[in-house]
Amino acid sequence: MRLTVNGRVHTLDSALPLSLLELLRDRLALTGTKFVCGRGECGACTVQLDGETVYSCLTLAEACDGATVLTVEGLASGGGEPSLSPIQRAFIAKDAAQCGFCTPGQLMAAHTLLARNPHPTDDEIRSGMSGNLCRCGTYPKILAAVRAVADGEFAGSAEAGSVNAA
Ligand code: FES
Ligand code: FES
Known part of the structure; x- marks a missing residue:
């Protein structure tokens, strides 16, 4: 699958059933997005998916093939x-x-x-x-x-x- 995250294109093996949150944190090391409840109740895992906010803990990674994701790391334009x-x-x-x-x-x-x-x-x-x-x-x-x-x-x-x- 292909996914654009914070402006960068990633090509990933989609064999494992992962949530978007797991993909971001565990596969792409984007740990700014937080795991708290894991069941769509708290919003700590909120990211933008094609311009819409989603709970990434409830979003299947495979369903994001071809999508554009913005995480908190992408809000800043550089360092500092x-x-x-x-x-x-x-x-x-x-x-x-x-x-x-x-x-x-x-x-x-x-x-x-x-x-x-x-x-x-x-x-x-x-x-x-x-x-x-x-x-x-x-x-x-x-x-x-x-x-x-x-x-x-x-x-x-x-x-x-x-x-x-x-
Ligand atoms: S971790 Fe609480 S809504 Fe996703
Ligand atoms: S949960 Fe501690 S600042 Fe919001």
Whole structure:
């Protein structure tokens, strides 16, 4: 199977039945995407598949043949903080991560939301992020981070500037 991940094409043996999450973490060493519940309840494993957010723990890798995937590693345009996307910088500035385990999924959900709707209301942000749970309860700060990007506080490198915008 062929899969484009963060702009890079991979040709893989599809003999093993893997989830997309296992493929990303175990075959491609892209461990930014987290395994938490493994059953579609928490959103920690959220990635973009052809521009749509999916729970990669519930997505069969074989079904992704020919697809384009964006993971949290693809949000930044290079190394170091200056290369981070606006939503990544906003999460840092607004202190929106505590343990950080939910953060990659939260970032992918927020990135997709803002690509679709650059000026969401607070209710639209809450709705767009509702598939991603945070056991540390950082929801107000996550809302503040998404709100800040939507309000242009981190303007200068649009969300669309990452490897593979929605
Ligand atoms: S690990 Fe996939 S939804 Fe929780
Ligand atoms: S920051 Fe700990 S689960 Fe969200």
